Amino acid sequence: MSQHKYTLNRRQLLKSGAVLGGGALFTPALSPLACAQAMAEGKIIITAAHWGPLAVTMKDGKILKSEPAIEDLGDNPLQTVVADQVYNKVRISQPMIRKGFLDNLDNITQPDGKRGDDAFIPISWDKAYDIIEKQLRRIYASYGASGIFAGSYGWRSSGVLHKAFTLMQRFLNLTGGYVGHLGDYSTGAAQVIMPHVLGTIEVYEQQTSWDVVLKDSKIVVLWGANIYNSSQIAWASSDGQARLHLKKLKESGIKVFNIDPTWTETADYLGHDRCEWVPINPGTDVAFMLGICHELIRQNWHDADFLKKYTVGFEQVRAYIMGEEDGEAKTPEWAAKLSGISADKIRELARLFHENRTMIMSGWGIQRQHHGEQAHWMTVTLAAILGQIGLPGGGFGLSYHYSNGGAPTRRAGVLPNIGNTASGGSTSDWLDTGASQLSIPVARISDALHNPGGEYAYNGQTRTFPHIRMIWWCGGNPYHHHQDLNRLRAGWQKPEIIIVQDPYWTATAKHADIVLPATTSYERNDLTMTGDYSNMHIVPMKKLVEPQGEAKNDYDIFHDLAKRFGVDAAYSEGKNEMQWLKAFYDEAQQSARQQRIAMPLFQQFWEENKVYENPRDPKADAYVRYADFRADPVLNPLGTPSGKIELYSKTIEAMHYDDCRAHASWLPPVEYLGNAPAEYPLQLVTPHSHYRLHSQLNQTSLREQYAVANREPLWIHPEDVAARDIKDGDLVRVYNGRGQVLAGAGRIYNSSATATKKTSISDTAKNIKTLQETENGCLPSYYAH
Numbered sequence: 001m002s003q004h005k006y007t008l009n010r011r012q013l014l015k016s017g018a019v020l021g022g023g024a025l026f027t028p029a030l031s032p033l034a035c036a037q038a039m040a041e042g043k044i045i046i047t048a049a050h051w052g053p054l055a056v057t058m059k060d061g062k063i064l065k066s067e068p069a070i071e072d073l074g075d076n077p078l079q080t081v082v083a084d085q086v087y088n089k090v091r092i093s094q095p096m097i098r099k100g101f102l103d104n105l106d107n108i109t110q111p112d113g114k115r116g117d118d119a120f121i122p123i124s125w126d127k128a129y130d131i132i133e134k135q136l137r138r139i140y141a142s143y144g145a146s147g148i149f150a151g152s153y154g155w156r157s158s159g160v161l162h163k164a165f166t167l168m169q170r171f172l173n174l175t176g177g178y179v180g181h182l183g184d185y186s187t188g189a190a191q192v193i194m195p196h197v198l199g200t201i202e203v204y205e206q207q208t209s210w211d212v213v214l215k216d217s218k219i220v221v222l223w224g225a226n227i228y229n230s231s232q233i234a235w236a237s238s239d240g241q242a243r244l245h246l247k248k249l250k251e252s253g254i255k256v257f258n259i260d261p262t263w264t265e266t267a268d269y270l271g272h273d274r275c276e277w278v279p280i281n282p283g284t285d286v287a288f289m290l291g292i293c294h295e296l297i298r299q300n301w302h303d304a305d306f307l308k309k310y311t312v313g314f315e316q317v318r319a320y321i322m323g324e325e326d327g328e329a330k331t332p333e334w335a336a337k338l339s340g341i342s343a344d345k346i347r348e349l350a351r352l353f354h355e356n357r358t359m360i361m362s363g364w365g366i367q368r369q370h371h372g373e374q375a376h377w378m379t380v381t382l383a384a385i386l387g388q389i390g391l392p393g394g395g396f397g398l399s400y401h402y403s404n405g406g407a408p409t410r411r412a413g414v415l416p417n418i419g420n421t422a423s424g425g426s427t428s429d430w431l432d433t434g435a436s437q438l439s440i441p442v443a444r445i446s447d448a449l450h451n452p453g454g455e456y457a458y459n460g461q462t463r464t465f466p467h468i469r470m471i472w473w474c475g476g477n478p479y480h481h482h483q484d485l486n487r488l489r490a491g492w493q494k495p496e497i498i499i500v501q502d503p504y505w506t507a508t509a510k511h512a513d514i515v516l517p518a519t520t521s522y523e524r525n526d527l528t529m530t531g532d533y534s535n536m537h538i539v540p541m542k543k544l545v546e547p548q549g550e551a552k553n554d555y556d557i558f559h560d561l562a563k564r565f566g567v568d569a570a571y572s573e574g575k576n577e578m579q580w581l582k583a584f585y586d587e588a589q590q591s592a593r594q595q596r597i598a599m600p601l602f603q604q605f606w607e608e609n610k611v612y613e614n615p616r617d618p619k620a621d622a623y624v625r626y627a628d629f630r631a632d633p634v635l636n637p638l639g640t641p642s643g644k645i646e647l648y649s650k651t652i653e654a655m656h657y658d659d660c661r662a663h664a665s666w667l668p669p670v671e672y673l674g675n676a677p678a679e680y681p682l683q684l685v686t687p688h689s690h691y692r693l694h695s696q697l698n699q700t701s702l703r704e705q706y707a708v709a710n711r712e713p714l715w716i717h718p719e720d721v722a723a724r725d726i727k728d729g730d731l732v733r734v735y736n737g738r739g740q741v742l743a744g745a746g747r748i749y750n751s752s753a754t755a756t757k758k759t760s761i762s763d764t765a766k767n768i769k770t771l772q773e774t775e776n777g778c779l780p781s782y783y784a785h
């Protein structure tokens, strides 16, 4: 993702024209007091992770403790457990091979069906390399690149050099190619629909600056956006700015709505005085927004001038909303039945949004669903009808909750990354992975394994699933992140060989044939920036300790293998670890110099062991998304066919899809409150955890802070609890027809504020059945090996 963002930021920097003078600052790693304290205890080393720059105190060569290395308001518990990550009983200590696979080595075209149930035996690195080399050559000779899936989605660790799956793909691009992935789990639906509507993927773009929001917005809508929680991390490294902005929001006079099935950590932080809960039924946001739009149009509150000048297709949308298209008017009463929010509240929100400068901050949970495309298309449609897009503090933002979006972009020399092709070429960091003809949409992995050669529709194209005979996963955990794991597990038995590279015995590693132990980011040297949008800091990621056990860096694993294939020169470009880092840093430093920002030379930077902060840019502080387009839509057209916001898309019309019409529309999800059968009356929502990054850190002591009955906490409404005789702290079985998981009943809502609510979480927790078999990071078997 960051590559997109860095590219964007570079473009913005170029666009920003006149360059101010002035140098950048070194942030002292810790406050003087904390610093003195830490120095007395031992040496401090600076590193970083997705959850921010870290100051790590060492003692006798061991990691003692870790703390934030920059000011980070509020607690970010993720920053405290570096030692637990490194010294951990679920680390993989040496290369391992599955017993049945080893026994069957001469006949592995016929897999034995025992993945996930078999024992592992240790082998040497050389033996592991021998087997991998032989099998990779055989697979290429028999099936070509389409036989190897190396899409390997996942969040790996931060760093511009030690990028797990990028390095794997770099190696495989030199040996013959692979099947990659399209899109991601985060925004899979939005990033396909948004280019048709706005001409950009929109989800990974800088937002209207928080400074502007705090000054000009009268209403902020958290639409399934849990900023306090989800901004603890970034794809590169968190700059911690969201907490600062939330604090200011709490202190401001701005009215906040939390449109969410849950009373989130963010809502809780803002408090009931500042923030009103609109506890919507999951999966019904489009209906709810249509109800608001109906009221806006009925009252003649829609902004006809804006719609005419900046959008196409309002007439079709209007006809649909008013019921002229399908005979069903999308009235507030109609929307209330589906969403669980009263028609009066819907009318009130329509009036408030119309009368006040309103910023809709949308998270991504609303689109990580069946028909998820509609949710963000409808969000843009609603914002267009309100007519505030491009005005200070108005419109919508799809990334305020992520990577501290809205923290203004700094003037900076931006660090490049190692690419998945050698010597320049594509340095795509996240989305497509270099073999686009063969790539499959990322969440199609089960479908691909089950239907080799099968056809599927994707964004107007008919594509064909490859015949995957080998899987190599490096830096991700599909047994954590994929849906319907029983189905994945069945498909997973089909390939001939599966290699997994990870520091830990994840559920995925346990389903491999060959398991290779990777280092954590604390066992190698690297660099990162903070703030995928802000480019706020450059941080040295210094090696804290030697690789644990027989673990090796992913970089070195693929370098060793590259030698066996005679491609090591192209792989390494003749550079070792520190030479790579110096080259990346030098490039950033040169670009900084052109902007008259003084960065120290690499050696000094590295030895100083400090976080480097980039200077502010007054222009960026005042940034308003779509202001240029609003000022002059002819000179600054959008990248859509019409150059305008497409509320109706002729491109999509021409696709003739039943499940995506040419304008945003209400398509009932296959499973939701509205069609729940009696035996599965509850709906499970699986938001991202405050205490983990997906499955990462699940194996640390953080778990002790939040686990209930030693399981992931399950929040249930008192009404649902009463009907089931569940007490706080009970171990509960959560199940449906597809699978089951154990959880601990915790944070049972019983505060007076929620208990008195009629439309409370009970309405969402009741009568709905969707369950994804592992909640984020539940990993029922993580500890069981």
Ligand SMILES: Nc1nc2c(c(=O)[nH]1)N[C@H]1C(S)=C(S)[C@@H](COP(=O)(O)OP(=O)(O)OC[C@H]3O[C@@H](n4cnc5c(=O)[nH]c(N)nc54)[C@H](O)[C@@H]3O)O[C@H]1N2
Binding pocket: 153, 154, 155, 156, 157, 162, 164, 185, 186, 187, 474, 475, 476, 477, 478, 480, 481, 482, 501, 502, 503, 504, 506, 518, 519, 520, 521, 554, 686, 687, 688, 693, 694, 695, 696, 772, 774, 775, 776
């Ligand atoms: N039910 C449900 N499922 C979801 C979601 C949800 O909201 N609900 N969210 C989805 C989303 S948005 C996402 S992004 C995905 C996340 O899914 P993943 O990105 O797969 O989850 P992580 O736990 O971050 O997995 C990263 C893995 O990389 C390993 N790793 C870390 N550093 C290194 C390294 O240097 N080298 C190697 N080789 N390995 C390393 C970690 O140990 C871990 O096993 O989950 C998706 N799945």
Ligand SMILES: Nc1nc2c(c(=O)[nH]1)N[C@H]1C(S)=C(S)[C@@H](COP(=O)(O)OP(=O)(O)OC[C@H]3O[C@@H](n4cnc5c(=O)[nH]c(N)nc54)[C@H](O)[C@@H]3O)O[C@H]1N2
Binding pocket: 185, 186, 187, 223, 224, 225, 226, 229, 230, 231, 232, 233, 259, 260, 261, 262, 264, 280, 281, 282, 283, 284, 285, 362, 363, 364, 365, 366, 368, 401, 402, 685, 686, 687, 688, 689, 690, 691, 692, 693, 694
């Ligand atoms: N601490 C922490 N931060 C993270 C992550 C993490 O694992 N831990 N993961 C990171 C990643 S990779 C991503 S993609 C982002 C994810 O960012 P998001 O996708 O925005 O995060 P979620 O927590 O899945 O969902 C946000 C909110 O949407 C609500 N929600 C769910 N369904 C619905 C619905 O149908 N309607 C409405 N209105 N609301 C709904 C949830 O209750 C939740 O409060 O977070 C990132 N930040």
Ligand SMILES: [Mo]
Binding pocket: 185, 186, 187
């Ligand atoms: Mo994600």
